[in-house]
Amino acid sequence: MSLSAHRCASCGATALGRRARCPACGADAFAPTTLDGxxxxxxxxxxxxxxxxxxxxxxxxxxxxxTLDAPAMDKVMALAHEPPSIGDAVMVRPLQEGAAAAPYIAEPTA
Known part of the structure; x- marks a missing residue:
């Protein structure tokens, strides 16, 4: 399952959620993209x-x-069933399948 994001058409910066302007360059044109989480x-x-x-x-x-491995400008706040440790590898996905945005859940990776 992937995370829905938006990539700036001008500078290529990627951010989760809708933005009126790119936080990196101020442009207002975005293309939808996905991140693996x-x-x-x-x-x-x-x-x-x-x-x-x-x-x-x-x-x-x-x-x-x-902190996502993919080049995104955002860190993601997510819920977790079990408390992980700082530095643990996780997979972030929308809590409800088919949801495009928060809330997110973080699950440990093998």
């Missing part, structure tokens, strides 16, 4: 008291910040 855990947070319900169940749950 492979990345490395940058940060891990355990949420014990949430402002609202989690899509993966009650607290506590784990949020991870993932």
């Amino acid at each position: 492979r990345g490395t855990v940058h940060s891990v947070t355990m949420v014990h008291r949430a402002a609202g319900p989690s899509p993966i169940g009650p607290t506590p749950y784990t949020l991870v910040l993932v």
Whole structure:
């Protein structure tokens, strides 16, 4: 499963989600693209008291910040069923199949 992204038609920078302007060069033309979702855990947070319900169940749950291996301008915030360690390899995908955007889930890679 892949992540939906947008590549700037001017400079080639890639970002998740819709943008009015490229954060790198300011251009306003984008082409849809996909990223494979492979990345490395940058940060891990355990949420014990949430402002609202989690899509993966009650607290506590784990949020991870993932640096994608693909050249993207964004880090991805994702939920995780099991707490990974910083530096672990993960695969990020949309939590619900067919969803184009967040929420995302990060799963360990073999």
